[in-house]
Amino acid sequence: MSHLEQLYQQVILDHARERHGEGLIEVDGAAMAGESFQVNPTCGDEVTLRLRLAPSPDGGAPVLEDLGWEGVGCSISRASLSILTDLVVGKDVREVDGLAEDFRALMGNRGVSLGDEREDRLEDGAALVGVAKFPARIKCALLGWMALRDATAKALVIGPS
Amino acid sequence: MSTTAEQATGLGAQELARVRADFPILTRQVNGKDLVYLDWGATSQKPECVIDAEQDFYLTTNAAVHRGAHALAEEATAAFEDARAVVARLVGVDDDEIVWTSNATAAINLVAYGISNATAGRGGAEAARFALAPGDELVVTELEHHANLVPWQELAARTGAVLRFIPATDEGRLDLSVLDEVVTDRARVVAVTHASNVTGAVTDLAPIVARAHAVGAIVVLDACQSVPNMPVDLHALDVDFAAFSGHKMLGPTGIGVLYGRRELLAALPPVTTGGSMVEIVTMETTTYAAPPQKFEAGTQMVAQTVGLRAAAQFLDDLGMAGVAEQERVLTQQLLDGLAAIPHVRVLGPLTATDRLGVVAFEVAGVHPHDVGQVLDADGIAVRVGHHCAQPIHRRLGVASSTRASVGIATTPQDIETFLHALAGVRAYFGVED
Ligand SMILES: Cc1ncc(COP(=O)(O)O)c(C=O)c1O
Numbered sequence: 001m002s003h004l005e006q007l008y009q010q011v012i013l014d015h016a017r018e019r020h021g022e023g024l025i026e027v028d029g030a031a032m033a034g035e036s037f038q039v040n041p042t043c044g045d046e047v048t049l050r051l052r053l054a055p056s057p058d059g060g061a062p063v064l065e066d067l068g069w070e071g072v073g074c075s076i077s078r079a080s081l082s083i084l085t086d087l088v089v090g091k092d093v094r095e096v097d098g099l100a101e102d103f104r105a106l107m108g109n110r111g112v113s114l115g116d117e118r119e120d121r122l123e124d125g126a127a128l129v130g131v132a133k134f135p136a137r138i139k140c141a142l143l144g145w146m147a148l149r150d151a152t153a154k155a156l157v158i159g160p161s
Numbered sequence: 162m163s164t165t166a167e168q169a170t171g172l173g174a175q176e177l178a179r180v181r182a183d184f185p186i187l188t189r190q191v192n193g194k195d196l197v198y199l200d201w202g203a204t205s206q207k208p209e210c211v212i213d214a215e216q217d218f219y220l221t222t223n224a225a226v227h228r229g230a231h232a233l234a235e236e237a238t239a240a241f242e243d244a245r246a247v248v249a250r251l252v253g254v255d256d257d258e259i260v261w262t263s264n265a266t267a268a269i270n271l272v273a274y275g276i277s278n279a280t281a282g283r284g285g286a287e288a289a290r291f292a293l294a295p296g297d298e299l300v301v302t303e304l305e306h307h308a309n310l311v312p313w314q315e316l317a318a319r320t321g322a323v324l325r326f327i328p329a330t331d332e333g334r335l336d337l338s339v340l341d342e343v344v345t346d347r348a349r350v351v352a353v354t355h356a357s358n359v360t361g362a363v364t365d366l367a368p369i370v371a372r373a374h375a376v377g378a379i380v381v382l383d384a385c386q387s388v389p390n391m392p393v394d395l396h397a398l399d400v401d402f403a404a405f406s407g408h409k410m411l412g413p414t415g416i417g418v419l420y421g422r423r424e425l426l427a428a429l430p431p432v433t434t435g436g437s438m439v440e441i442v443t444m445e446t447t448t449y450a451a452p453p454q455k456f457e458a459g460t461q462m463v464a465q466t467v468g469l470r471a472a473a474q475f476l477d478d479l480g481m482a483g484v485a486e487q488e489r490v491l492t493q494q495l496l497d498g499l500a501a502i503p504h505v506r507v508l509g510p511l512t513a514t515d516r517l518g519v520v521a522f523e524v525a526g527v528h529p530h531d532v533g534q535v536l537d538a539d540g541i542a543v544r545v546g547h548h549c550a551q552p553i554h555r556r557l558g559v560a561s562s563t564r565a566s567v568g569i570a571t572t573p574q575d576i577e578t579f580l581h582a583l584a585g586v587r588a589y590f591g592v593e594d
Contacts, residue, residue: 044546075530076531
């Protein structure tokens with residue numbers, strides 16, 4: 001694989017073109033909702049991510065019921081947001097935290113695999129492994145995850161929108 | 162020597178090859194390809210003579226300047242002041258009108274904070290000419306780099322002055338049709354770029370300077386992009402202050418230049434205070450040295466001035482009119498080539514007349530970061546982002562852009578290689594026509 005193909009794997013190009021979760025969701029009347037706006041100051045890229053949590057049916061951690069995002073960004077940041085949407089919707093916030101931690105670890109790993117178990121959990125997100133070899137692009141891949149963390153924290157603390 | 166007619170024909174292939182050979186870095190490879198450096202607008206590469214001058218200074222002469230009487234200190238001081246003279250000559254001013262700073266940003270801030278200090282009553286009666294009153298106006302333009310915008314926003318916030326701006330046209334030039342409305346008799350400062358680092362537009366300064374002076378405002382010129390790429394005679398332009406950076410004009414990083422009209426430098430209060438900028442210091446009060454030393458507090462960046470001297474001499478030897486003509490031809494080649502690639506939109510004038518070779522553009526459907534990454538894979542270095550000029554990007558309807566900028570060692574082949582690679586970018590990302 002060429003240097004460039006390690007960055008732009010086909011799955012990533014596909015996600016950048018056919019984006020999942022694009023468009024903000026309605027959260028009126030939701031019990032727990034949060035929104036976050038993040039910018040990447042070096043390139044001026046922006047994302048707004050809004051999500052809705054629901055209480056767990058069995059008394060466990062709240063479940064991320066739905067999310068949507070909009071913004072301007074490069075293929076890496078948009079693919080990352082699309083992949084993130086697929087990964088986290090329907091999971092409870094503790095699982096989401098674990099995935100976010102795996103993803104951040106992947107970005108900090110200089111392009112080296114985290115091992116099958118953790119990468120399997122990240123599904124298409126594992127294809128972003130090559131980004132970690134391009135330090136200037138790591139921020140692009142993390143932009144959506146930062147918005148997710150912030151919006152989740154707001155939904156848990158602030159509650160209804 | 163920089164404006165003789167025979168030099169205005171550009172360098173010619175042979176001389177260009179010789180100039181290029183002076184830049185060791187241009188022989189390296191990036192990602193297995195020959196480096197094509199098209200980011201001169203961000204920072205220039207350095208000819209060997211600049212690197213040697215800085216190294217020789219450390220090997221043979223190093224000492225603090227304007228202190229002590231040993232031989233090294235005297236030689237270092239002479240080198241430091243000689244650098245000032247060579248840089249002054251390149252831009253058509255007198256030696257004592259050149260103040261060393263760390264970069265252009267620091268130079269502009271020096272003026273803004275000097276005005277602040279005058280407004281706070283510092284600098285005595287002489288400095289009162291700079292003092293601002295609430296409602297006074299500071300004029301900037303929509304084309305400015307953040308370095309010539311944010312310091313004026315801050316000055317306005319500190320003093321109660323009002324910030325106004327000359328808008329840009331769709332072509333990425335200044336809209337001078339509203340000049341008299343924007344620059345009113347409340348204007349005290351007009352801060353304007355000589356050439357935009359996004360659209361490449363060279364400002365028609367004469368009407369701006371005339372209007373500013375007619376209403377009693379001073380003109381602060383951002384000459385960062387012009388000084389490395391075209392003849393600049395600051396006295397002839399009749400501006401009051403001007404700022405530029407060494408690293409963009411073949412010199413080292415860590416050295417910048419503030420030009421100030423002699424009587425204005427004498428009247429402007431100092432900003433950074435401490436050693437080397439004083440006359441007499443008692444436990445209570447201090448009197449200040451004459452400019453330029455008044456503005457050069459602390460141990461100075463002597464090696465960088467020596468490097469910058471070599472850079473200014475290198476440019477002067479080539480002749481700035483020849484440099485400008487050389488780059489004009491390359492810029493036209495670049496603009497024509499971009500116009501021939503479908504779905505590429507240039508931000509800025511489409512011909513190389515009154516325009517420098519900093520060429521920002523948008524590729525429909527592909528983010529600048531992605532454009533830059535694909536070019537980098539071919540060893541081609543361009544800038545991506547907003548280039549520290551968000552307002553002009555917003556004005557032209559984009560958040561960011563890709564920018565190719567030419568320099569003194571750029572070849573027609575560099576431009577061809579770049580255009581060829583750019584033509585394939587949309588297909589790489591599978592963007593439909
Ligand atoms: C037009 C213009 N003004 C100001 C600056 C700031 O220069 P420096 O970062 O060297 O202070 C730059 C370069 O970045 C520029 O292109």
